[in-house]
Amino acid sequence: MPEYCDVALPVPLDMTFTYKVGDAAPVVGGRVLVPFRTGREAGIVTALHDEAPSMKAKTVLTAIDAAPVFDEVLLKLGEWIAQYYLAPLGEVYRTMLPLMAEVKKAWSYSITEAGHAALFEGATLGSSRRSKKTADEQMLEYEVLNYLTNAEDGAARESSIRSATGATKDILAGLVKKKWVTREDVSSLRDASRTVKVAVLCTKTPEGAEPSGRKLNDNQQVLLVALTVAGGRAPVDELNKLAVPRSTLQTLVRRGLVEIVEEAAAFHVSGSEIRSPLDFTLNGAQQAALQAVNQAVEAKKFSVSLLHGVTGSGKTAVYLAAMQQVLAAGRSAILLVPEIGLTPAMAANLHRVFGEQVAILHSALSNDERAEQWHRIHDGAARIVVGTRSAVFAPVQDLALIVVDEEHDSSYKQEETPRYHARDVAVMRGKLSGAAVILGSATPSLESFHNAQKGKYQLIELRERVEQRPLPEVELVDLRLEYQQTGEEHIFSRRLMEEVSDRLARKEQAIILLNRRGYSAVVLCRTCGETIQCKNCAIAMTHHKGSPRLECHYCGYRLPVPKLCPKCQSEHIYFLGTGSEKVEEELHRAFPQARIGRLDRDTVRGRHDFERVLNQLNAGDIDLLVGTQMIAKGHDIHGVTLVGVVGADFALGFPDFRAAERTFQLLTQVAGRAGRGTTPGKVILQTYYPEHYAIQFAQQHDFNGFAAKELQYRRWMHYPPFSAVANVLIRSDKLDLALRYSGELGKWFERTRAENVRVMGPSAAPIVRLKRDYRYHFVLKAQSREKLNGLLRAMVKFAESQKIPRTNVIVDVDALSLL
Known part of the structure; x- marks a missing residue:
């Protein structure tokens, strides 16, 4: 056994750490529990060797795994993610491995001699007037010290201390700072079996x-x-x-x-009541698509195919049929879906077809459930995996096929370190595994479509809906003309109200989309003009009437609804804008006999809420469903014949080069929910921008026309897919530090000119303050990803040399949002 091992730990440092093996028996790709600073951490062994480090090495406490949890492919995939997205390797591996439930974090506190002296002084002299703490807080401190004095060996677990004395974490931290007690990490392994x-x-x-x-x-x-x-x-x-x-x-x-x-414990796969996409015979186009996918799988070589099929064309049936072939050959497949809400329906489909061979991975599972599912996959008990972006790391054996459904969806991009894109990671995993990768969408991302145009990806098309069902007719309603003709501003146009009434009379169902939750978007004072903003973010608070409360949708900060203006004490508080909650209320007022449901982040709290609402819609128990973009993705509800789009063109005004693409995708996707059964569907699209090309092409269901127009603009402006883009965000809870850090990096960028890399900034981020942090950013565009990566890596090293904390510099490669 080698004497030393290198360990990647989940800390924001771009390095691995060397430990003495000692009596442990670590394996490369396995986990070890090691001492780190004043605590303990679980990390992944990346190498075993006999090369002694330059400083004295600590010893591994225990080897958690006798066999690797990461095979060679997953270890290389983690290294690629760390390299490409400039993320610490240990944090990448932590994201890839959902086994945190198997390590129980715990702290133990022991009283010191100084603590004994303080307790004696407090008993004889009483609380100190010189202390900045209140008398009650001082009494709590003495209670903790007294508890530790009476504890065995003068030490006790944090949970026991807090339960017995009522002490807070701040009280315990203050005692440590005074050196009255010491703190020791006593984290240990636990059995995560449910x-x-x-x-x-x-x-x-x-x-x-x-x-x-x-x-x-x-x-x-x-x-x-x-x-x-x-x-x-x-x-x-x-x-x-x-x-x-x-x-x-x-x-x-x-x-x-x-x-x-x-x-x-039994595992709840899905409560969704769905029709299997395999209940019908594949048509000619689907069979041709399936044959192309099967050929790619059977070649046992890396390949990427873009399955571009209109909404309702039966892409899911092609996926499942291909996965049947994979399972029959004794191999494995992964299916990624963008939203947790889509997982139950897809899982129900898969479970119906593949039975107990299916495993599920997504963030709504408990830590113990994720660990259980991971072990089923790792042990070979499950060969079909469905889940959100983290499922791309599933440790399946003999991987043959990766399917990325709705590959255009922004949910595949993680917005915290490591900021990976699951679609691109899926492509890289396919390359490392020699597997076929299928990217499916009715509205592919322009990056994927461009790769298909260049021949880098194989293009497979499904141009018609199954059973020759027509695409829904899309009727535009110009809200500017509507206001001129009625003299009033209403949430619903006259045409939309007519169509909804008609659907209700015919016992059909309708979906109403407004991609903004809450009741009112802005609360302001009519006297002084003050807008009530979040105390942590430079964002207006959203009014939620049902609660009632004001809430920040970025950090979650809440306030009671004010009766007076907090600035001038005026009672003239005005609520502006419309959200999905208000839409639901107005529909109840207009159609009191209708059964109306709402689907947004406010109504979907638990992982079963989504299933419950969709089951009600499928069963015909809901006439009208109001919702945000959650209702636009992939749902197959045959009773829906009308979709009303109340407001989906807000995004066209955002300072984002992807605004037109996102608007087109959202409108096309939500339109695709109509007419999926035997009755033709219709879409009423209310807009203030009827002449915008994204709206015009969405009306015509013309993806190719939109892509040609948008790609032309992207080429002119050197935006993706014709260049690589990165967003470097500088943040700090202190404004002067945020300005200083961004200034230092700005001067460094000026001195360090890289060929064909354009640096814009520093400038204030569009949302200049978020979650208490002031934010400034640089936007980098480059023709070469290699040169961009090199410049970013040099920038990170410079920041480190200037003592700028790594957590204050966020590097977002292939950024989807510049806000």
């Missing part, structure tokens, strides 16, 4: 008596009857819901009538 306690009936009790002849009381009989009805076994949690004391069950256990056993 289990449930089940009560099992051991013996039957005729006529309410035990074999000994002792009578059972009423509560005991209720429990025994419930167990008998349940077949002799039932989860303890279900029995606890009965109207009997919990001690009753323990009494039955002591008497030997019931036994408590632990069993593996």
Whole structure:
């Protein structure tokens, strides 16, 4: 066994750390628990060697894994992500491995001699008037010290201290700072297996008596009857819901009538009630697409195909049929979807086709559930994986196919370190694994479409809907003319109201899209003009009427709805703008008999809320569904014949070169929800920009026309896909530091001219303050990704040399948002 190992730790430092192996037996690609600074961290072993470091090395505490959790491909993929996206390798590996549940973080506190002296002084002299803390806070400190004095060995876990004394983390941190107590990391491994306690009936009790002849009381009989009805076994949690004391069950256990056993907890795959896309026969275009995909898979070589099919053309059926072929060959496949909300429906489809071979990975699962699913995949029990962007790291065996559904969706880009794009990572993983990659969308990203035009990707097209169903007719309503003709500004145009009334009369369903949640977008004072803004962000607070509250949609800060202006104390508070909550209210007023549902971030709190609403829509229990962009993606609801777009062209006014592309994609996608059944659909698109080319091409369902026009503009302005773009964001909670850091980097960029790399900035970010941080940024454009990466890497090194903290410099390669 080599004497040393290099470990990648989840810290914001671009380096690995060398440790002595000691008595542990680490493996490359496996996890180890190591001491780091004053605590403990779990990291990934990247190398084993005998080369001693220049300083004394600490020793590995324990090897968590006997076998690697990352194979060679995943280790290389992590290295590529760290290199390409300029992210610390340890943070990349932490993102790739959802096993945090297997390491239990814990801290232990011990009283020092100084702490004993302080406790004695406090007992004899009382609280100190010189202290900046209140008398109550000082009493809490003495309670902690007293608790530790009486604890075994003068030490106790943080959880025990806080439970017994009511001390906060700030109180404990203050004691450490005073050196009255010391803190030690005692993190350890834990079993993340999910289990449930089940009560099992051991013996039957005729006529309410035990074999000994002792009578059972009423509560005991209720429990025994419930167990008998349940077949002799039932989860303890279900029995606890009965109207009997919990001690009753323990009494039955002591008497030997019931036994408590632990069993593996069941995993809820999906509650979605859907039609399988394989319920119909593939048409000629689908069969041709399937044949092209199967040929790519059977070649066992890396390839990328762009499956461009109009909405409702049956792309999902092609995916599932291809995955059937992969599974039949004993190989594995990964299917990525952009939103957690799409996962249940897709998982239901997959589970119906592939049974227990399906595993699910997404952020709405608990840590224990993610660990359980990961181990099923790693052990080969599941060969089909469906999930959001993190599922691209699933440790499947013999990977044959990766499908990225709705590949254009911005949800695939992670907005925190590491800022990877799952679509591009999928392509790289396919390259490293020799697998076929399928990118599917009705509105492909211009980057992917351009690659297909150049021949870098194979282009597979589905130009018609299944069963020759027509694409919905799109009717534009010019809101400028609407206002001129009515003299009033309304949320809904007259044409939209007519069409909704018509659909309700015919017992059909409709979807209304407004891509803005809440009730009112802005709250201002009519007297002084003050807009109520978030205290942490340079953003107006959004009014939510149902709660009621004002909320910042960026940081989550909340305020009660004011009755007076906080600046001038005027009572003339005015609510401006419209959100999905207001749309729902107006629809209830206009159509009081209609059954109306809403789907946005306010109504979807838990992971089952999305399933519940969509199941109601599928079952015909909802007539009108109001929602944000969440309702526009991939849902197959056959009863929907009308889509009303109330406001989706706001984005055209954003300072973002992708604004037109995003608007076209959103309008096309939401239009695609109409007419997916036997009844033709219609779309009413309300807009203030009817002449804009994104609106015009969306009306005509003409992706190729839009792409040609937009690519022309991108070529002229040297934006992607004709150049690589990076956004360098400088942030600090202190304005002077943010200005100083951005100024220093700006001067460095001026001195360091890179060929064919254009640096714009520094300038204030469009949202200059966000989550308490002041923000300034540089936008870099380059013809060569290699030169761009080199310049960014040199910039990071310069920032480090100037003692600019790594966490204050955010590098976003291939940035999707410049806000």
